[in-house]
Each structure stands twice: as structure tokens, then as C-alpha cells.
Amino acid sequence: MKQRAFLAIGTIVLCAGLLAGCGKVTKSVEINYGETYKIEDEKLEGKENLTWESADAEIVEVADDGTVTAKAPGKAKVAIKENGKSVGEYTFNVSIVPIEQIIFSSDTIEVTxxxxxxxxxxxxxxxxxxxxxxxxxxxxxxxxxxxxDEVKLIAQSEGKTTIIATTDNGVTAQCAVEVVPKSAYEQLTKDEKEFVNDILPIMSNFKNPASVRFNAIYKLFDGNYTLDVAAQNGFGGNTVTTYMFDANLNYFLKMDNYKETKGNMNADLVTQAVHEKLGY
Known part of the structure; x- marks a missing residue:
């Protein structure tokens, strides 16, 4: 009689174990590359301290909230645990949708x-x-x-060339690329750009702004400069004049009997930048 009771208890324990195993969450999911899938199941409701672990993170990644991201084609499992104990497992089959055509947004990509x-x-x-x-x-x-993460072009030198895209299934596409030189303004130093920005609003003070050439520019302190300017005069020639320029007051002061300015800026490049900005 005792032996029968022991067998009965053992059977009950075994059945309980099987039922616990049957309560685990298992599922197979078909997903395409790049898509996401949130693991949610009524059997997981009420469970605490759930954690998720991908058996192959190169195929699927899983976030702390159970969101799975397909990273590459293939098959991978995600284990679900509660307080470190297994409560389920999802199997993800990641597929790709073949590319039939690649269309560039423009015929030529221009990059500086x-x-x-x-x-x-x-x-x-x-x-x-x-x-x-x-x-x-x-x-x-x-x-x-x-x-x-994304396709980028890194310009190395001026010129024209082509980029080619080739897919695993043999689809190809090409796009022309032209690398153009930097504008004069883009090549300036911080101080030179500051001077250009300061001088532009008052270029109209010159009789013929298009004729203005900066021979030398010297930055004294913030907003103050001395500069030698060559500009067209009323006799068909150019006159070189030295000015004190206060950008804070938009004030020009002609300086007579002043020695030639010893510039600390690239006056030729600054001249080009000013003319670019003015559309000359």
C-alpha cells in the first residue's frame, strides 16, 4: 500500500514537471532583414525580471524590452528568462527580399x-x-x-569618377561623382571669415566694390583692423589706401602717413571670398 502511494506521489510530481514545461513560451517567427518584432505573449503577463538573450546577435539583436531586430539572413533563437530561469524561446527565421533595381536620387553627385x-x-x-x-x-x-550604417562618399581630390553598387544577386547601378574645389570662403581661417562677415555690410561704401582688392589685412583686436585697400579711382586707375576699420561701429577711418600694413591674413583669398559673397 505504501509502495502504491509512493508511486502515485511520484507520478503527480512528474506530471507537475511536465505541465511546467508545457507552460513555456515557444514560437517560430518569419521576419525580413531590417524589420523589428516585439516579443509579447499572454503566458508572459505577470512575470517579473524578464531577460532576453539572442543566440546569434549577428542575425538578430534583442533589446531590453524584448524588441528583436533582424540584422542578417539566417536562423537564430532568443531565450526568455525570468529571474535567470528559462520560461520560453523564440526562433527567428530572417529572410531578405531580393533587390531588382537601384535608383540614385540624381544623375551626378557633387561633393566639395x-x-x-x-x-x-x-x-x-x-x-x-x-x-x-x-x-x-x-x-x-x-x-x-x-x-x-549608411553609404557615404569621402572626397579626396578634385575630379570626376563613378561609383558602382553591386548586389549579391547580380544587380548593378552606377552614378557619376564630381568633386569640386572648396569656395574661397570655406578655405579661410576663423579670423578671416570673421573679417569677411564684418566687411560685407559696408562694401557699398566703396565707389566700385567689384574693383576692391585687399593688399594686406591686420587684425588688431576684436572687431578692429588696419587694411591696405586697392580700389578703382575716378581716373581709371587704382589707388591704394590704408584704413582703420572698426567693425563694431561699422566705421572706416582713412589713415594718412601710415606705414604699409603688415598683414596677418591671406588678403588674396579674403578678396576672392568677398567677391564670391557679393556675386562678382
């Missing part, structure tokens, strides 16, 4: 020498997976292509 710009493009079909695209430059001495 030394700058970096993002490449804008569209994939067809609209739900195609932005995965497995190899980007190359026909001439890396002009522009390089980097594909980390």
Missing part, C-alpha cells in the same frame, strides 16, 4: 573637396532588403565609398 556626403538611393521593389550591396569607386584618388 575634403567633404563627406551621404549617397541617396531607392530600392525596387519598395520592400526590397537593403542588404548585400557592395559599393566601389572607379577612382579612389578622387572619392572613396564607405558603407557603415
Amino acid at each position: 573637396d575634403g567633404d563627406t556626403v551621404a549617397v541617396k538611393y531607392t530600392l525596387l521593389p519598395q520592400n526590397a532588403s537593403d542588404y548585400g550591396i557592395t559599393w566601389t569607386s572607379a577612382d579612389e584618388t578622387i572619392v572613396k565609398v564607405r558603407n557603415v
Whole structure:
């Protein structure tokens, strides 16, 4: 009789264990590359201190709130635990939607020498997976292509070249790239840019602003400069004049009997920048 009771108790314990196992959350999910999926199940309601762990983070990543992101095609499991004890497991099958066409947003991408710009493009079909695209430059001495998080062009030198996109399934697309020189203003130092910004509002004080050439510019202190200016005179020639310029007061003072200014700025480049800004 005691032996039967022991067997009965053992059976009850075994059944309870099986029932506990049956209570675990298990599911298989089909998901495309780049998509997200939030793990939610009524069997998880009320459970505390849930944690999630991906068996292969290169295929699927999982956030602290149970949101899964598909990172690459393949199959990976995500374990669900409560206080360190397993309460479930999801299996994710990540697929890609093949690319049929790559369309660039413009026929030619223009980038300034030394700058970096993002490449804008569209994939067809609209739900195609932005995965497995190899980007190359026909001439890396002009522009390089980097594909980390987003595709970017890094300008190396002035010139024209082509970038090529090739997918794993053999689709290719090309786009022309032109690297243009920096504007004169972009090449200026901080102090030189400040001077240009200060002088622009009062360039109209000169009889013929388009004829103005700065021979030398010397920054004395904030907002104050001495400068030698060559400008067209009324006799068809150019006259060089030295001025004291107070940018804070927008005030020009002609300085007679003043020695030639010893400049500490690139006067030629400043002149180009001023003319650029004025549209000359």
C-alpha cells in the first residue's frame, strides 16, 4: 500500500514537471532583414525580471524590452528568462527580399573637396532588403565609398569618377561623382571669415566694390583692423589706401602717413571670398 502511494506521489510530481514545461513560451517567427518584432505573449503577463538573450546577435539583436531586430539572413533563437530561469524561446527565421533595381536620387553627385556626403538611393521593389550591396569607386584618388550604417562618399581630390553598387544577386547601378574645389570662403581661417562677415555690410561704401582688392589685412583686436585697400579711382586707375576699420561701429577711418600694413591674413583669398559673397 505504501509502495502504491509512493508511486502515485511520484507520478503527480512528474506530471507537475511536465505541465511546467508545457507552460513555456515557444514560437517560430518569419521576419525580413531590417524589420523589428516585439516579443509579447499572454503566458508572459505577470512575470517579473524578464531577460532576453539572442543566440546569434549577428542575425538578430534583442533589446531590453524584448524588441528583436533582424540584422542578417539566417536562423537564430532568443531565450526568455525570468529571474535567470528559462520560461520560453523564440526562433527567428530572417529572410531578405531580393533587390531588382537601384535608383540614385540624381544623375551626378557633387561633393566639395575634403567633404563627406551621404549617397541617396531607392530600392525596387519598395520592400526590397537593403542588404548585400557592395559599393566601389572607379577612382579612389578622387572619392572613396564607405558603407557603415549608411553609404557615404569621402572626397579626396578634385575630379570626376563613378561609383558602382553591386548586389549579391547580380544587380548593378552606377552614378557619376564630381568633386569640386572648396569656395574661397570655406578655405579661410576663423579670423578671416570673421573679417569677411564684418566687411560685407559696408562694401557699398566703396565707389566700385567689384574693383576692391585687399593688399594686406591686420587684425588688431576684436572687431578692429588696419587694411591696405586697392580700389578703382575716378581716373581709371587704382589707388591704394590704408584704413582703420572698426567693425563694431561699422566705421572706416582713412589713415594718412601710415606705414604699409603688415598683414596677418591671406588678403588674396579674403578678396576672392568677398567677391564670391557679393556675386562678382
